[in-house]
Amino acid sequence: MSITTVSTGHESEVSTSAHGHHEGHHEHHHEESFISKYVFSQDHKMIAKQFLITGMIWAVIGGLFSVLFRLQLGYPEMSFPILEDLFGKWAAGGRISNEFYYALVTMHGTILVFFVLTAGLSGTFANFLIPLQIGARDMASPMLNMLSYWFFFLASIIMFASMFIQTGPASGGWTIYPPLSALGQASEGSKLGMDYWLVSMAMFIVSSLLGGLNYISTILNMRTKGMTMTRLPLTIWALFFTAVLGVLSFPVLLSGAILLLFDRNLGTSFYLSEIVVKGEILPNEGGSAILFQHLFWFLGHPEVYIILLPALGMVSEILSVNSRKPIFGYLAMVGSLFAIAILAFLVWAHHMFVTGLNPFLGAFFVLLTLLIAVPSAIKVFNWLTTLWRGNLRFTPAMLFAIGFVSLFISGGLTGIFLGNSTLDIHLHDTYFVVAHFHIVMGVASMFGMFAGVYHWYPKMYGRYMNNTLAYIHFWVSLVGAYLIFWPMHYQGLAGMPRRYTDFSNWESFKNFGEMNRFISTVAMIVFVVQLLFIFNFFYSIWKGRKVTSQNPWGANTLEWTAPIRPGHGNWPGEIPEVHRWAYDYGKDGRDFIAQTEPISDSESKH
Amino acid sequence: MTTFFIVAILVLAFILVFQISKASEYVSVLKGEDKTFKQNNRINAFLFIAFLVLGLAGAWWCNEVFYDRTLLAQPAASDHGEKIDTMLWLTLAVTGLVFFITQIALFWFAFKYQYTEKRKAFYFAHSNKLELIWTVVPAIFLTVLVGMGLFYWFNITSDAPKDAQIVEITGKQFNWMMRYPGKDGVLGRKNYRLTDASNGNALGVDWEDEASHDDLESTEMHLVVGKPVQLVINAQDVIHDVGLVHFRLKMDAVPGIPTTMWFTPKYTTEQMKQLTGNKNFVYEISCDQMCGSGHYSMKGLIIVETQEEYDKWLAQQKPQYMTVSAAKKEAAPASADTLQTKLNVEASKPLAKN
Ligand code: HEM
Ligand SMILES: [Cu+2]
Numbered sequence: 001m002s003i004t005t006v007s008t009g010h011e012s013e014v015s016t017s018a019h020g021h022h023e024g025h026h027e028h029h030h031e032e033s034f035i036s037k038y039v040f041s042q043d044h045k046m047i048a049k050q051f052l053i054t055g056m057i058w059a060v061i062g063g064l065f066s067v068l069f070r071l072q073l074g075y076p077e078m079s080f081p082i083l084e085d086l087f088g089k090w091a092a093g094g095r096i097s098n099e100f101y102y103a104l105v106t107m108h109g110t111i112l113v114f115f116v117l118t119a120g121l122s123g124t125f126a127n128f129l130i131p132l133q134i135g136a137r138d139m140a141s142p143m144l145n146m147l148s149y150w151f152f153f154l155a156s157i158i159m160f161a162s163m164f165i166q167t168g169p170a171s172g173g174w175t176i177y178p179p180l181s182a183l184g185q186a187s188e189g190s191k192l193g194m195d196y197w198l199v200s201m202a203m204f205i206v207s208s209l210l211g212g213l214n215y216i217s218t219i220l221n222m223r224t225k226g227m228t229m230t231r232l233p234l235t236i237w238a239l240f241f242t243a244v245l246g247v248l249s250f251p252v253l254l255s256g257a258i259l260l261l262f263d264r265n266l267g268t269s270f271y272l273s274e275i276v277v278k279g280e281i282l283p284n285e286g287g288s289a290i291l292f293q294h295l296f297w298f299l300g301h302p303e304v305y306i307i308l309l310p311a312l313g314m315v316s317e318i319l320s321v322n323s324r325k326p327i328f329g330y331l332a333m334v335g336s337l338f339a340i341a342i343l344a345f346l347v348w349a350h351h352m353f354v355t356g357l358n359p360f361l362g363a364f365f366v367l368l369t370l371l372i373a374v375p376s377a378i379k380v381f382n383w384l385t386t387l388w389r390g391n392l393r394f395t396p397a398m399l400f401a402i403g404f405v406s407l408f409i410s411g412g413l414t415g416i417f418l419g420n421s422t423l424d425i426h427l428h429d430t431y432f433v434v435a436h437f438h439i440v441m442g443v444a445s446m447f448g449m450f451a452g453v454y455h456w457y458p459k460m461y462g463r464y465m466n467n468t469l470a471y472i473h474f475w476v477s478l479v480g481a482y483l484i485f486w487p488m489h490y491q492g493l494a495g496m497p498r499r500y501t502d503f504s505n506w507e508s509f510k511n512f513g514e515m516n517r518f519i520s521t522v523a524m525i526v527f528v529v530q531l532l533f534i535f536n537f538f539y540s541i542w543k544g545r546k547v548t549s550q551n552p553w554g555a556n557t558l559e560w561t562a563p564i565r566p567g568h569g570n571w572p573g574e575i576p577e578v579h580r581w582a583y584d585y586g587k588d589g590r591d592f593i594a595q596t597e598p599i600s601d602s603e604s605k606h
Numbered sequence: 607m608t609t610f611f612i613v614a615i616l617v618l619a620f621i622l623v624f625q626i627s628k629a630s631e632y633v634s635v636l637k638g639e640d641k642t643f644k645q646n647n648r649i650n651a652f653l654f655i656a657f658l659v660l661g662l663a664g665a666w667w668c669n670e671v672f673y674d675r676t677l678l679a680q681p682a683a684s685d686h687g688e689k690i691d692t693m694l695w696l697t698l699a700v701t702g703l704v705f706f707i708t709q710i711a712l713f714w715f716a717f718k719y720q721y722t723e724k725r726k727a728f729y730f731a732h733s734n735k736l737e738l739i740w741t742v743v744p745a746i747f748l749t750v751l752v753g754m755g756l757f758y759w760f761n762i763t764s765d766a767p768k769d770a771q772i773v774e775i776t777g778k779q780f781n782w783m784m785r786y787p788g789k790d791g792v793l794g795r796k797n798y799r800l801t802d803a804s805n806g807n808a809l810g811v812d813w814e815d816e817a818s819h820d821d822l823e824s825t826e827m828h829l830v831v832g833k834p835v836q837l838v839i840n841a842q843d844v845i846h847d848v849g850l851v852h853f854r855l856k857m858d859a860v861p862g863i864p865t866t867m868w869f870t871p872k873y874t875t876e877q878m879k880q881l882t883g884n885k886n887f888v889y890e891i892s893c894d895q896m897c898g899s900g901h902y903s904m905k906g907l908i909i910v911e912t913q914e915e916y917d918k919w920l921a922q923q924k925p926q927y928m929t930v931s932a933a934k935k936e937a938a939p940a941s942a943d944t945l946q947t948k949l950n951v952e953a954s955k956p957l958a959k960n
């Protein structure tokens with residue numbers, strides 16, 4: 001797709017080989033070996049791709065799991081012999097067993113929340129964009145950055161291995177509440193699989209901390225000349241707050257996980273008290289099962305913003321570039337990110353309104369939770385104003401960005417129901433919650449990720465992805481997302497509990513059989529279309545249309561001043577200097593003014 | 607075989623779509639990228655507006671079909687539930703309004719401001735006035751929602767009335783057990799170490815506490831219509847949750863930490879049958895907290911009835927203590943009155959494991 005509006009003279013053609021431009025003083029002009037280039041790479045761009053591709057593999061696995069358990073929900077009375085061929089005792093008689101169902105659901109949640117939308121999303125775009133957009137040659141510590149990926153890889157291996165042990169992987173839900181997750185007697189999935197889960201998550205947390213510390217120090221210390229904090233693109237602000245959230249909250253989950261490991265293996269009673277399980281009387285007394293939930297959600301809520309913020313940042317950037325207009329209210333956008341980041345730490349107990357939490361305490365969490373809706377509303381209105389009177393180019397990235405806004409609105413509004421403790425008494429742990437968080441976090445962040453991939457693909461691989469496939473991908477995904485999750489609100493309003501494998505024995509919940517069949521069918525179609533995306537992605541790495549101009553979208557940010565295929569170090573020669581913010585689109589009648597262009601005397605003030 | 611066919615068809619469709627997409631790329635190069643871009647842009651702009659229209663129509667249709675199957679279509683069966691329904695409608699109204707305004711604006715702008723050579727994008731970087739408006743207006747709406755919400759919240763979580771009937775409900779994998787305090791109105795003391803289901807003490811009641819001697823145990827919960835009831839909620843093994851959809855209530859059952867919840871049932875089961883038009887209507891207790899492989903089947907029943915019906919039911923019940931001591935007597939007639947001591951010995955036995 002060539003963008004026709006590109007007009008100013010900033011578009012010097014640059015050879016696709018960065019090496020051609022290497023001046024003698026540049027450090028990395030030796031030929032790199034395969035291993036150091038593709039495997040143990042310390043180039044932030046390669047590490048970003050490693051995160052992305054690992055994330056994509058996980059996304060396929062996690063998505064496939066959802067197809068499998070939707071099969072059970074959509075067609076509870078049918079049997080699929082092929083499942084037995086594939087999964088043996090887990091699907092005896094071609095039906096997904098209860099244990100299998102819960103293992104699938106748990107792995108689906110864990111994989112998508114942590115491995116895809118945390119590592120895959122932040123890992124990819126923080127690594128790729130931070131140095132390129134702030135004007136740095138690499139991360140503050142390329143070495144730690146590399147380790148961050150390899151810890152993630154290790155976590156992945158352990159989690160993957162847990163699916164092959166005899167008693168199966170963890171199956172108590174991605175929130176792994178004890179005592180269920182602490183007692184092997186209570187569930188197959190709480191046997192060895194749970195230890196794997198905990199160890200894997202510990203590795204994951206290490207990865208995330210190494211990455212996060214690196215992102216923070218890079219953003220704070222390595223900006224190029226002239227790149228003041230208030231000139232940073234919103235992507236960088238968002239990635240910055242994401243990293244801060246992660247660094248402050250993941251350690252708390254780690255402590256929670258370690259205590260759980262102790263309870264499981266060393267006979268401690270942090271979370272256990274007065275338990276009789278399957279007739280067996282346990283000696284543990286004095287622990288609190290609720291303590292775990294506090295520790296978990298102290299990470300868990302920030303975690304949902306860790307997933308969301310990068311998408312918010314990328315969407316802001318992409319909407320502005322493709323509207324050919326500045327983002328509306330830059331400072332308000334930064335301010336609202338900041339407010340969201342602060343509030344994210346103060347609302348965790350809204351997941352615990354019905355645990356017996358002191359109602360007085362609950363009231364504060366209601367107030368603080370609903371307060372988040374204010375910065376969220378600001379963002380939405382600012383995006384809408386950004387579109388208003390723009391000149392919109394519907395690149396695939398732009399489509400996904402617009403889709404993101406729609407989903408963010410839909411899912412954010414249902415948060416106002418759930419954050420209100422009075423309503424949460426009714427709606428907690430029903431399909432209403434499932435609809436809420438899939439729309440606002442699951443699908444919306446996925447859309448943010450897709451937008452980012454389509455937008456920065458030319459920078460990553462020097463080629464374009466196929467547009468027609470991208471359009472199909474977008475429209476099926478958007479329509480599919482609503483067809484799948486919109487009706488679930490009705491199930492939630494009927495009180496249908498989540499994490500049920502079968503509703504047919506319930507007088508109160510058995511009226512939604514057709515709806516479930518419908519949802520499952522759509523889910524399968526949407527899944528297949530995601531494979532189209534994956535295919536497009538890999539095919540285009542080698543066969544996509546070549547990028548011929550350095551700045552294909554006519555964007556202001558620094559990454560588009562680097563060569564089409566930047567080498568390690570990003571810019572041959574000097575790092576460009578920055579003279580203005582990133583959003584001078586359509587100013588003084590000019591289509592765009594790159595950040596590197598000095599402010600001229602004749603320019604109007606904004 | 608069918609599986610094979612489906613897979614084959616999928617693969618073919620996949621290849622087909624892919625080939626067409628490839629071809630369209632070549633065509634676009636031939637036609638001129640500029641022209642293709644404009645054409646695609648128009649198509650997508652049109653699709654946005656189509657999506658908006660069809661989406662709104664779809665939402666309406668979805669509501670037509672499914673509204674009656676939700677609880678919105680039937681009255682809440684408890685006083686607290688009514689408050690929750692009011693709050694729900696209020697929130698629906700506010701968020702619904704915002705939903706329609708913002709979604710329509712979004713897709714309308716996408717259509718209206720699609721690229722054309724004629725227009726120059728309007729350089730509009732910020733406006734303090736606008737931003738102030740959309741900070742303050744949502745804040746006001748939210749204040750109302752928070753205020754109302756908390757008013758109801760404190761109401762619902764307030765202390766139960768003095769005359770409330772007390773029922774204890776205990777969850778374990780994967781069923782519910784009820785206990786009634788009997789005539790004295792006091793539930794007997796429990797000690798989890800006394801739990802011994804095979805000897806009639808599934809709940810771990812301490813028979814030494816005289817208050818336990820008239821306690822009734824049951825697998826169903828019987829409640830009197832119009833009479834406040836306070837549930838005392840326990841769990842034995844893992845966390846469960848007492849979910850009462852028709853009353854619009856739920857509360858976790860946590861091992862080691864008893865919780866409570868109170869409400870007043872408004873309709874008997876029979877009345878609900880009529881109100882819902884479903885002759886099979888029952889008040890079901892659903893477990894709403896993931897508790898293991900049988901979670902989805904952890905069902906309990908509540909029967910809401912008139913005082914007379916309740917009294918009749920009550921008269922037929924026998925305190926669990928009597929059942930247990932009768933069984934003991936039968937098993938060892940000679941030492942009938944040593945039941946107490948025997949139980950005590952059992953209780954003080956060191957735990958077998960650990
Ligand atoms: C206006 C903003 C929001 C509010 C007021 C809000 C409120 C809530 C509340 C109260 C719950 C707990 C519901 C329950 O379990 O009963 C919840 C669940 C959840 N929310 Fe939000 N939310 C908001 C935005 C978000 C965002 C932006 C994300 C993600 C990026 C998100 C992700 C989730 C997730 C994952 C859960 C479910 C966790 C689970 O498995 O139990 N929410 N939300
Ligand atoms: Cu939360």
Ligand SMILES: [Cu+2]
Pocket residue numbers: 777778780845846847893894895896897901904
């Ligand atoms: Cu349960």
